Amino acid sequence: METTLCPWCQTEIVWDEEIGPEEYCPYCNNELKGYRTLNVGIGGIEDEADGYDDEEDEEQSDFWEHEESGHLDAIRRVETFTKAGGDLLAYESGVEKLLDNQEEVPECPHCREYMLLAGSQPLPDSFVPAVPAGLQKPLVPKAAKLDIYICSACFHVSHFLKEDDRMHLIRTVSEEE
Template identity: 85%
Template sequence: METTICPWCQTEIVWDEEIGPEEYCPYCNNELKGYRTLNIGIDEIEDEENEYDEDEDQKVFWEHEESGHLDAIRRVETFAKAGGDLLAYDSGVERVLDGQEEVPECPHCREYMLFAGSQSLPDSFVPAVPAGLTRPLVQKAAKLDIYICSACFHVSHFLTEDERMHLIRTVTEEE
């Protein structure tokens, strides 16, 4: 067995000689062979600064970005400019997160999500019975937990704990 040190997180990675070396760090998921250095000269920075109008610098920066996450950041910044207290918002978010049993990460920005409530599947939902199983993966009256990202305000739905257990039992049942 040989060991490798991840250049990103400085974690020792032990790999089996039969399998070969890891391509990605199992801890930080960064590429192990692709450790690169980026060199930026002062002339390049000055050229980039000249592209923007000094008065419109912030506006031009936002116009180049087309991400929904940045729109959410602008909403939070607008809240702060309107007299809102971002520190109080962050403290409130932390207080809510501390009371949650589960704290999923947002799939868009990786911030923690706040539990907003539960919802039943609509009456129009028709559960399917997959090939090889005798009952559907999800019951017709299944419930979903709803989470909202505190940074980008993305909404995600997850099966409740009871529904997850039902799914696990259904998949593991033997015919």
């Protein structure tokens, strides 16, 4: 019996010699043969494909380029900042200081980095709150406000209801108010 270490979840996989090696990790269901490593250095981005078949790479290249293009574009923008004389380490430490002082730190839905609170805004005057069937009042008041968060890595912008308006929605749905 031989053992393999899953590069994704770091779990030891024991497989029987008669059956042969596993193609997928039985714990995290990731492909064991298609593991890729991405090394990002201060000087640039390097992509190492260890044990990856060229034909398989060509078939999946369109998928990877489409999937990661937005995040890689953001990395290039940050690299442009450093090439223009900006200090990347100072930027990262400034982001960390801001995140430490935030009450909520949501993850970016695009790249999974933490987002910075940029401000808040009221819903537009044209907003007409709906009153769902079975409720006496709208889910959110007409004067509801949104918190605006910006991702420090890919600069994606997300909006969330402010805390008071979230509580209003919860009370309205649970009919406690």
